[in-house]
Amino acid sequence: MSKVRIISTLTAVFLFLVTLYSCEAQKAAASQKTGAQLWGENCIRCHNIPSPGDYNDVDWETIGLHMRIRANLTEDEIDKIVEFMKTVN
Amino acid sequence: MKIITTGGLLLALFLGQELFGQAFKPSKTQFMIRGYGHSGLNYEQIDDNDADLSFVGATFAPIFLFKHSDRLLFEAELEFELEDGEVKVGFEYADFNYVLNKYITVRAGKFLLPFGTFVERLHPAWINRLSTLPLGFGHDGIAPGSGIGVELRGAAPVGSGKINYSLYMVNGPVLVTSAMDPEEAGMLRFENFEDNNGNKAVGGRLGILPLSNSSVELGVSFYNGIAGDAGGEYENVAARLYAFDFSYVKQISAIKGILDIKAQYTKSNVANANYYELSPGDTIPTSYTFTNSSNAYFGQLSYRPSMASGFIKNIEVVGRYSSLSTPEGAEWEQEASQVAFGVNYWLSWRSVLKFSYQVTESVGGHGNAGSSRRTGMYAHWALGF
Numbered sequence: 001m002s003k004v005r006i007i008s009t010l011t012a013v014f015l016f017l018v019t020l021y022s023c024e025a026q027k028a029a030a031s032q033k034t035g036a037q038l039w040g041e042n043c044i045r046c047h048n049i050p051s052p053g054d055y056n057d058v059d060w061e062t063i064g065l066h067m068r069i070r071a072n073l074t075e076d077e078i079d080k081i082v083e084f085m086k087t088v089n
Numbered sequence: 090m091k092i093i094t095t096g097g098l099l100l101a102l103f104l105g106q107e108l109f110g111q112a113f114k115p116s117k118t119q120f121m122i123r124g125y126g127h128s129g130l131n132y133e134q135i136d137d138n139d140a141d142l143s144f145v146g147a148t149f150a151p152i153f154l155f156k157h158s159d160r161l162l163f164e165a166e167l168e169f170e171l172e173d174g175e176v177k178v179g180f181e182y183a184d185f186n187y188v189l190n191k192y193i194t195v196r197a198g199k200f201l202l203p204f205g206t207f208v209e210r211l212h213p214a215w216i217n218r219l220s221t222l223p224l225g226f227g228h229d230g231i232a233p234g235s236g237i238g239v240e241l242r243g244a245a246p247v248g249s250g251k252i253n254y255s256l257y258m259v260n261g262p263v264l265v266t267s268a269m270d271p272e273e274a275g276m277l278r279f280e281n282f283e284d285n286n287g288n289k290a291v292g293g294r295l296g297i298l299p300l301s302n303s304s305v306e307l308g309v310s311f312y313n314g315i316a317g318d319a320g321g322e323y324e325n326v327a328a329r330l331y332a333f334d335f336s337y338v339k340q341i342s343a344i345k346g347i348l349d350i351k352a353q354y355t356k357s358n359v360a361n362a363n364y365y366e367l368s369p370g371d372t373i374p375t376s377y378t379f380t381n382s383s384n385a386y387f388g389q390l391s392y393r394p395s396m397a398s399g400f401i402k403n404i405e406v407v408g409r410y411s412s413l414s415t416p417e418g419a420e421w422e423q424e425a426s427q428v429a430f431g432v433n434y435w436l437s438w439r440s441v442l443k444f445s446y447q448v449t450e451s452v453g454g455h456g457n458a459g460s461s462r463r464t465g466m467y468a469h470w471a472l473g474f
Contacts, residue, residue, distance in 0.1 A: 031246065033301075041303045044347065045338050047216045047473070048438035058115040062156040063123075066164060068188075071210065072244040072253030072296065075191045 031076060035084025038077050046071060052089040060085040117158070124151040124166065127214035129443075129469030135461055146469065147171055148214065150181070160188040182235055196240040196257075202279075203242070203255040203294040204310045205332040205353040207387075208234050215473035218349075218391050219431050220443050221465070223411035225385025229455075231357045231415070232332065232385065233279040233312055236260060238289065249301040254293065261290030261314035262328050267365040267374070272420045272455050274364035275381050277316055277328055277357065286324060290314025304339040308332075316359065326360045346394035346402075354386040366420070379418030387411035393435075405433040407445075415453075425451035439473035 064082035134140035148170040155163040168179035184198030201209045236259030244253035260281040267274040292312035312330040317323025337350040359381035365374035391407035431445030452460040
């Protein structure tokens with residue numbers, strides 16, 4: 001049991017530190033961010049950042065709607081991300 | 090002659106543009122096949138027994154997306170895999186999604202349950218950083234994977250962060266009785282295609298992303314419902330499950346790479362009930378009961394030096410610890426822990442070669458009161474498309 005407590009405590013301290021670091025790193029709310037920023041920050045939460053060139057504009061609209069629902073992204077976020085993908089693909 | 094040639098070229102260009110433009114004019118509705126596949130080599134050994142070395146997988150999991158409009162999407166996933174000498178087909182999900190407004194999407198059909206994050210977001214082979222699932226998921230797992238019903242979900246900005254939510258009603262779990270399977274009496278099965286008691290399970294998840302860069306997500310989930318058959322001995326046996334999940338993903342310049350941490354704790358409580366066993370030589374079964382509580386958790390950390398140069402930036406190291414504890418006194422009583430380490434090489438953002446080593450130590454399990462140590466080495470190739 002003590003081993004579990006030690007691991008839990010170390011984990012909590014570690015998570016606290018990385019959260020602090022991230023607090024410092026954050027700059028702007030999502031509404032002020034560009035599609036490129038949101039693409040870099042949100043896709044990576046589950047998988048690697050996708051390459052825009054791998055799909056065409058129409059595909060990105062379908063993928064965008066799918067990811068909006070599956071990954072619980074806000075409307076503002078997905079609109080900007082899809083627009084960015086369509087611009088640079 | 091020159092005029093005729095030039096005129097011909099212009100006509101050809103005009104016709105070509107018309108034909109080309111027509112051929113690639115996007116339609117209002119879109120159909121897409123996405124999905125993933127994987128294959129690999131497994132080496133597994135239990136205690137000092139002979140080891141198994143086998144090519145496995147060749148799993149093909151197509152995901153069908155039909156975008157009917159900017160608000161309506163239908164999604165479905167099949168999973169073809171080779172298992173026990175035959176092709177096994179899984180019907181993972183098939184559901185309608187309709188975006189009601191900025192904050193609410195309604196979903197209906199068979200869908201992956203947002204109970205924690207592993208099943209809904211992380212289980213596909215090209216997303217899962219290791220070749221195996223953590224303890225507590227998959228076969229003999231305690232976490233629900235999918236359900237048939239209806240769900241409301243969405244996300245909204247809150248301050249500089251955001252929240253996401255899900256609230257669903259599904260057919261719910263089925264309690265395994267001694268008559269169904271004596272070795273699994275008291276377990277829950279979540280593939281309840283036709284409700285066995287008319288009581289719908291209610292569940293949901295709330296995710297909080299407190300930071301504007303979305304690097305941290307904390308989630309809490311619940312899932313409650315009656316599990317026993319209506320009109321029978323177990324008609325009041327209820328199941329109450331909850332889970333906590335954590336995610337931290339960020340590219341950190343100080344360590345020149347991406348740090349990815351995932352964790353989930355799952356707890357399952359099923360009301361006490363009597364089950365029956367037939368001892369050797371007996372003709373009348375004897376009843377027994379136990380405190381039907383299980384828990385499972387995992388923590389995973391991976392690091393990829395994405396800011397390095399050359400092939401180094403494609404390498405990722407990953408470690409995961411997971412644990413499963415099932416009820417003492419049950420036929421499926423088990424205490425298990427697992428440690429897994431892996432090295433991945435990313436061929437592209439969606440194609441990965443995974444090499445891992447894993448040790449699982451367990452006591453108990455189906456009809457086995459002894460302890461065992463299972464070691465495994467895995468080399469898999471996964472591809473998302």
